Amino acid sequence: MTLDFAGGERSAMLDRVIGMARQPYGYVVTPNVDHVIKLMDGRVPRDVYEGADLKICDSRILAHLARLRGVRLPVYPGSDMTTDLLASPAAEGLAIAVFGPDRAAFDDLAARYPRQDLRWIEAPMLTPGTHGWTAAVKVAAKADWDMLLACVSFPKQELFAHALRAAGRKTGVTLCVGASVDFLTGRQQRAPRIFQQLSLEWLHRLLSQPRRMFRRYVIEGPAIFAWFVRTELLGSR
Incomplete structure (x- = not known):
């Protein structure tokens, strides 16, 4: 699927992410x-993804396509990973910075997770x-910080995580987790569980924000199927 996705159970992936917090600097993309x-058509530089230390699948559609090739691709949405991280006793004692949300959203998050050492970094x-x-x-x-939750729009968060290494960051891990804090603080609503189970989260987002999401899900998104047939099933490059 053009990327070397992580395997294993969610708990193992979360342990791996937490373990990266006090290691040489790295970042996680979802x-x-x-x-x-956007990676295929060159709108996102390939080295940004190749530089990521861990690539965790955030799409049930990609997992279904992988299954057609006989590959089990675990799905661990960034919002789920963020929720599990902040609830984990193993993360207590780590300095967790939050980059993206405004101060009010950060304060809401800190109130919900008082056991975690959360620190706000302003993101203009x-x-x-x-x-x-x-x-x-x-x-x-x-x-x-030991962990940085980069919660800005794609691909800015990935470019930002990549740039931190070039800027000389020595330790810690950046997690590119998009709207995760918005979901946790109620500023955005995730798709109902039934939509998630049926791999229809995209439809919920389209119906909730039609003007913003129309191009992504109706015009650009279906290209993944043509690409999969051409490159994965027919073998052309």
């Missing part, structure tokens, strides 16, 4: 269909390559 499409409106972007990278690279 690709979904939209990410893979960022455009990669600008002076503001470079300044934000430097601030985050020098800040005191």
